[in-house]
Amino acid sequence: MKKYRKVLTVLLLVTFLALVTTGCGGDGSSDTTVKVGVILPLTGSEAMFGEMEKNSFEMAYEELKAAGKTTVGGKEIKLMYEDDQGKQDVARSATEKLVNQDKVAMLSGGYSSACTNVIAGSAQNANVPFLIVTGSSDDITKQGWNYVFRGTAAPASKYTGAFWDMMEKVVDPQSVAIIFENTDFGTSSSKGFRTECQKRGINIVFDQAYEHGAIDFKPMLANLRSTNPDMIFATSYVMDASMIVKQMKELDFNTKLFVGNGAGYTMPEFYQNAGAASDFVASTSLWVPNVTWPGAKDYFEKYKQKFGKEPDYHGAQAYATMYVIADALGRATDLTNAGIQKALKQADIQTIMGPIKFEDWDGFTNQNKPNTYVVQWSKGKLEVIWPEDVKSASYVYPVPKWSER
């Protein structure tokens, strides 16, 4: 009995403390700041991307501050970061904390599609505007959620816009193989690719998901080789991507073209780890530093100088998103959730990711129409090869065999 009483006391104390702290949190919305919650994976296996996006947010914020654009209606914009650890349950509690305790005016962030989906759902329920940075699985903007906006990220199945154009004019494969990691992003993008293939009558000879973080991809690659496809379409995060091409080289496995679907295949780490095996690997991409949008090159140089590392399109997404946020908050007639939602809906702004407007099309809600590119690695440099009017180098197709390099 005594033991139970002790437990009971502790329980009561904990409940009391919890009540007190949440009580304090409720009064936290002050008159001098507009709080913007940013949820990113700052620890866990996706932390590298979260870090890059946070750095880019901060960089953009400093620039905006210097230009006096971080003060709206006499209030200072304040970014409040929360870590989702790349886990859905953590993403949900982070969202709830920001919404209920910190009473943020709007939310942003969202790296992995799985987490973004969770944040979007909670934000919509609470009627808090959520501007997505990266999470790109199709269904997030297909739910008719009017408080969820996606500007800098394309729906996963639309990463391939420019690529299909190139397929028609150059590659024209008879058979393709699809490999993808079994996550929201991987499944969503391969689904889009599969439907396109079926529509165009391209034969899919191999179609398999894999578990992220494997050491040995050869079992899958050996199975893949025996189907002898003209082209391989792969969706992977960064280190899996380099493991796959390295092991293809080890197996002396040749195909006419290997195309990655953004993500891992455009990262500087891909080249650093895969080395020579990265040569001639093509990828779809949403952004490249030498793209013609104003400010893109400056962002790239400035980031590289400041953080000693090259950013890729993920960083650019965060950077551009910060500008969209400042623009919307600056235009909002009142800084309530509904007011900001309205301002976002009317956004029409030029960023380093191209023009951003939130439109309803093809079943998507508040989804910007993406600009996509096809890039190809050449001796450690990422060259734009399609669309032809913005290309920085000519494409190499079919790619030389491993033995002939």
Add this chain to the structure above:
Amino acid sequence: MEDAWIKFGQTVICGILLGGMYSLIAIGMTLIMGVMKIINLAHGALVMVGMYVTYICSTNYGIDPYIGMFIAMPVLFLLGCLIQKYMINRLVEVDSILPENQVLLTVGIMLVLTEGIRLFFKSDYRSVVTSYSSNTVFLGDMSISVPLVIGFIIAMTFTFLLHMFLTKTDLGKSIRATSQDRDAAVFMGVNSSKITMITFGLGAALAAAGGSLLLPLFYLFPDVGHLFTAKSFIITILGGLGSTWGAAIGGLVIGLSESLGATYISMGYKDVVGLVMFILVLLFLPGGIRSLVKR
């Protein structure tokens, strides 16, 4: 037909080679498990720290990972000894804290190690590129990567040396005695706190060795440890808690079944194969491989 055999051979060989390295990491865990009677959930983090030591040796001083391993091992041995002496031992000495709760401390240690490394190295993915990283030997038509073969040979050598150490030396015998019955060992004059310290150090050093052997094949980031904790946990159960040979065989079994699963079922279900084996073992062979040997 011919092709099918090549594929089968390749699957089996690669599975066993990779399994050899899993074994080495799991042996470290099982050794600590045997003596301490607690699951060390910081084990993967120790593997990760070991990998970072080897990584620094390789990138800053140009030391080959296979030689850097011999720097990582003593460093981790020391780290393991310190963790045991100044952290875990303090909890073990308090009777009112149940062993199940001592496990929580190892989770804390894991977090500190992971975030500490993140502080210095950021979350970037890193890898060591050596001249032989992507070399392969061809056995008939099967392509087998050189670092996999070297890693396997070194891992098996270490396993054998450890076996000799545990069976032939005084210190080794004391470790085994402590793991069988701590009280009896203490009565026989074994200094049990010294033994547990050395065992923890040894486990950590083996973890570092396993990690370093994987480095030329794999990559590195602060959270890579979870992967190894999970894997060695399954292997430890599979082998029978605290059994060195059980863990060695368990590692090979897991490596092999993952590889077969990846080739003949799907790479998406690679981990499922290992986990299904784990459940089957718990259901039908709760004592693990060790109980088979004892029968």
